[in-house]
Amino acid sequence: MKTNSLDFDAQALREKILDLAMRGKLVKQDPNDEPASVLLEKIKAEKAELIKEKKIKKSKLLPEITDDEKPFDIPDSWEWVRLGEIGNYIQRGRSPKYDKESLDHPIISQKCVQWNSINIEDAKHITEDFFKKLEPYRFIQKNDILWNSTGTGTVGRLNIVKDNYNHVPVDSHVTLMRMNQFIDSDYIYYFLRSPQIQKNLGDYLTGTTKQKELGLTNILKINIPLPPLSEQSRIAAKIAELFALLHKVESSTQQYAKLQTLLKSKVLDLAMRGKLVEQDPIDEPASVLLEKIKAEKEQLIKEKKIKRSKPLPPITDEEKPFEIPDSWEWVRLGEVLTILRGGSPRPIKKYLTDSPNSINWIKIGDSTVNSKYIDHAAEKIIPEGLDKTREVHKGDFLLSNSMSFGRPYILKIDGAVHDGWLILSDYDKLFDKNYLYYLLSSNFVNFQFKSLATGSTVKNLNRDRVAHTIALVPPLLEQKRIIKKINYLLTKLNIKLY
Structure with missing residues (x-):
């Protein structure tokens, strides 16, 4: 947005903040933090236990990240990791059977997932039979990330669940991503919003011009620069603080323009x-x-x-x-x-x-x-x-x-x-x-x-x-x-x- 008195491009500043954050340049590294390499070992051990207890399914082995896939240098305490390695559950919803009469069971579609909110008021509703057949893990939980995965103009748009919902699933056009407990979901959400992903979204899409699709295979292979857990939280908190400040400046600028x-x-x-x-x-x-x-x-x-x-x-x-x-x-x-x-x-x-x-x-x-x-x-x-x-x-x-x-x-x-x-x-x-x-x-x-x-x-x-x-x-x-x-x-x- 630009005004008469201030050349102020809020979106460009947001992108710059996210870019610096994902390169380890937004907050200082703390030598006392447990390195991300140790964190990854904990995640592997926990996922193995969850698979053993049949709480999650064993996923296919993902290819190692080559040097050519690493777009920039990261701090020594960080690690490059694929998204599929740090998620406990990453999957699209099922194709729904809609109920035009009953409003008992809403289901989240691309229309519900906006950049600024998850709007359940825009949700369609599913039949009782379809609802009863859904597995418990398909219902969204707090800190789940929802990523629109189909549709020109909507694919790539995402948000993170911050409210408690009572048994609300997503449909087949939205990917639900639930991170491991050793991962800060806010950090992953901000990474997926960053220019590294959003400006290169075409690299992850398949399909025709009329129907671009963000396939699950490509989502799982996404490379993420992973900091120590404490640093993930510090980065997410700093981004939130700066974004809130930007919003205040943006609002003031809009009021001034009016x-x-x-x-x-x-x-x-x-x-x-x-x-x-x-x-x-x-x-x-x-x-x-x-x-x-x-x-x-x-x-x-x-x-x-x-x-x-x-x-x-x-x-x-x-x-x-x-x-x-x-x-x-x-x-x-x-x-x-x-x-x-x-x-x-x-x-x-x-x-x-x-x-x-x-x-x-x-x-x-x-x-x-x-x-x-x-x-x-x-x-x-x-x-x-x-x-x-x-x-x-x-x-x-x-x-x-x-x-x-x-x-x-x-x-x-x-x-x-x-x-x-x-x-x-x-x-x-x-x-x-x-x-x-x-x-x-x-x-x-x-x-x-x-x-x-x-x-x-x-x-x-x-x-x-x-x-x-x-x-x-x-x-x-x-x-x-x-x-x-x-x-x-x-x-x-x-x-x-x-």
């Missing part, structure tokens, strides 16, 4: 009400400017250079949410701007080209959240495509009319736009470009866009609805003073200008 957004909205709100700068009686009123523009338009219609547009309804007093200075005017955007919708030549592949004489094909994906401008286009089309789309020019405004609808951008390039954009042009006689940008970015206009947007799942703005949006026109000279004041205040408040 405050910045609120302050920016307040500045723009004052600006749009005529309360940010003083009015100057020398300024030519907006009404005079509007009359000049109206006269010019009538002349162009008379000369048949443009067509007379359908008149928009007058703005009623009920539509005006607040008082404005006497030198300002209320207008509908469609009265003072040319508003058009983009168009897409189809099939688009027929018109795409890499030719140097081609035309910029400007799509929603060419815009960025943190920019006021669009200055490049990833794709280009041949000139013949212009007949089936809309041509745009430097200085034109684009409004996204779907998804993040209503967000304004100013073009720094010429080109053509597809039908995901609305084009606003011919504004320069009435609006300063930067004032218009702030006007379109203000809550006053944005709230209208949201109320006018249509569609159920994906909201859309159409041309007519934007044309009906009411806006404020100060004198041109006052617009420039407003821009200067906005920029000054946002800079002082350490808030991005756009």
